[in-house]
Amino acid sequence: MKNYLTCGLLSAALLMMAAVANAGVKRIDLPPDGVQLKASSLPGYEKARLACVACHSAEYMQYQPPTAARPYWENMVKRMKAVFNAPLNDADIPDIVDYLVKTYGNEQAK
Template sequence: MKRLVQLSILAGVGALGIFAAVTYFAAAPDDIPGPTVPVDPVPTDSLMLKPSKLAGYAVAQQKCAICHSADYIAYQPPGMNQAQWTAEMAKMQHSYGAPISDNEIKLLGVYLAATYGDGKDISAADLAAIVTPTTTMDAPAAVRRGSSAAPADASAGAMDVQALLTDNACLGCHAVDQKIVGPAYHEVAAKYHADPNAITKLQASIKAGGVGKWGQVPMPAFAQLTDDEVRALATFVMQQ
């Protein structure tokens, strides 16, 4: 009799265990407790380039900002030296078509290593390459290859529009009759041809930059240009 009672108790305990297991595994996935895994927040395009007197800073402002924000720098390994940064910039040119010349690759390598990485191997001559009022950037590779990028029209005024276009990397994103990264100048002129405030609107867009009017690729701001330079560029675009 005692043995029968023990077997009954064991059977009852076993049934409870089976019931508990079935209930647990039948529960919704969200109801099953598990380890808490920390989730890193999605990075935002919040970083700004660190100001510098090095010539590579001006190049980075005008040409690197065409395709990405300064957050790209934060994704690279810390402590990269000049040779490593220079190799990274060369990859951007050769693999991704970045509109930077070989000379600008060197300037960017110096700026990035000195500002964000290990600048111990930078020579005094390279560090002496600072921005001056006469410093200009090289024409993008597409222009040097003789693409259909915009030829300047003297009727845009006494301003050297071709120099403005090349020095500010405009031709890395725009051509007269075809879209590259941004719209063709002919498209812009057609959109605003009946707008009496077209020149004013284009000036504001050039000066402040923006995104959304022609897609989601941002256009960098050109706040360093004078009002006369911006007006000359806007006039040139509207003549296409």
């Protein structure tokens, strides 16, 4: 029993040493990051980049109905904050909603 334990600890230590030894050599190529938010000169763009794509990609915005109006987006942003603790200040919500509705909702430039 004791031998098993020692053996297990030893191999764990060896594995860790191997991992450390390889640290400089191993390369992990991640797939390209998910969908990014559409760039915009609206002030809400930078704010949304900080507050809205930490947990999921912008794909979620992309899949919302383009007919969605301002109150829909406002509820969405508020829900992200209330339910999932999205890190955003209430003062930034109007800018973010403005960006979202003009970029993904029914106020898009045609």
